[in-house]
Amino acid sequence: MKKDFLRVFDLNQNEFTYLIKRALEFKANKDLHETLLSGKSIGMIFEKPSTRTRVSFEVAIYQLGAHPVYLSSKEIQLCRGEAIKDTALVLSRYLNCILIRSFYHKTIKEFAKWSTVPVINALSDEHHPCQAMADMMTIFEKKGKLEGIKIAYIGDGNNVAHSLIEASALTGVKIHIATPQGCEPSAEVIEKAKSFTEIKLFHDPVIAVENADVVYTDVWLSMGEEEHIEKKEKFKNFQVNVKLLKQAKLDAIVMHCLPARRGEEITNEIIDGPQSVVLDQAENRLHTEKAILEFLLAL
Template identity: 55%
Template sequence: MLQYETKIDAKQLKGKDFLTLLDFSSDEIFYLLELASKMKKEQKDGKISNVLQGRSLGMIFENASTRTRVSFEVGMTQLGGHALFLSPRDLQIGRGEPISDTAQVLSRYVDAIMVRTNSHEKVEELAKYSTVPVINALTDFYHPCQALADLLTIYEHKGSFQGNKLVYVGDGNNVAHSLVIAAAKVGMDIAVATPVGYEMNSDIIEKAQEVAKTTGATILITNDPIEAVSDADIIYTDVWASMGFESEQKEREEAFGPFQVNHSLVSYAKSDYIFLHCLPAHRGEEVTAEIIDDSKHSVIYDEAENRLHVQKAILASVIK
């Protein structure tokens, strides 16, 4: 389990939206990680929790999902609650009903709303009109639940955040945004290498750098993957063409070729590096099979499992 002494009252998270890690203090993030670690151990020990008995989660999905849907649904079940899957076909929002109406109606039925959509503005609007907590399960700008799972996985395998260098190689997308914020919040050094023209959002970088000044983390932004990976403790990548960018697949393959995580690139990292990927992965594109399937370094399935535990911690905290 994590060994951090947080200075917060757990009750202060009740009713709070989980839209981006920028909205959470370092202590609040450490609290969620500690709770996730505790819940994970209890599950392994066969202990059953009914902390959310009689509570319901509305899950709005506007695009496909494996890990997000299963982990949230199973998480609510393990906590004694109920999760309701809602696609655009199931909701009037898919036929043009205002988000404000959907938010206010669902708030009368469920105890929290989880949403996965390509528009962060839509999540913010949903939270504005909802009277129950709203959880961002992925938008075009952020993927905070994934970043929290990444932090838990890194801690489990490295034993600390400070003194470790996390490197992200690939598209400057929602995963990269949340990862940089997460690293800054916990005081972990991070380097991000993207091709020219595929950099991260400059405003998000600036916000992360402001956080890093208070925690002692360093943030390196570069277009050189070798510079980024040098002396890395953790290497992370994502698909080259995320959902919504499939039409750019061919041009992205050309731009991202030098950024493939392969044997040559990881040779610049520390010998005991670990490899992370949020999945799904395209072997032979952003990462070679020999790297992602290497049991000595790849911890992608631990990372995927930890989605369940951090989301249980989020649900338990913001609902009850």
């Protein structure tokens, strides 16, 4: 029976922990897995622009011995109104796995419903599970553990926040979230996660960051929201800067999933500073995606 990875909660605790461990092994032994997926072809459907997701997946697929097939949504028949069902059923005859970066999570769910091969969510409006996997790998690398770690997430309650909440629930990480009024994460996500770990919501970032091991932020406006000036105004006191970071632990690390709007949600001084781990975080997308692909296709 095929398995999809559409949100973090598609995995259980043991599976998530295994994937972090496996990603660390891939990172430590970069030249020892070039034939794991030999002969397989992985489709990559992209509706939205991408830097890290596209490159990390394409390189991961290649380094595992498989063949990446890039499919811009503007160049396949979906753009002319072909039914998702028909596209999914046909591509399943050609490909061994399909990853989709889509504007709408419902599109990915519909595709996965009809696909007979595994489907991976490479980002949707509701979830970004591959990012959360790399985030937890990075925290483990820097802190030596996950359980009991406190993350302070400062910013919009968006897809990144949703996946970070679910990943925290599977690893015992405590997560404190600070958003402006009206920008909180999905109640459904919080409700599912809160029985597994400590989740607290704040509208004051200073309180959320107090004694944090990790300070995490993301852009205030997601792709497609750039013109929402009124929403952007709500975040003016939610910048990760020197003053705010002083409220966290002295050895706190700073994370950002990128791309960053420097000078908005985070200052240059912080993102380029000694506590920033954003480049390690970005690199770890490559290693966690190898683990995900192997898990769905080779185990």
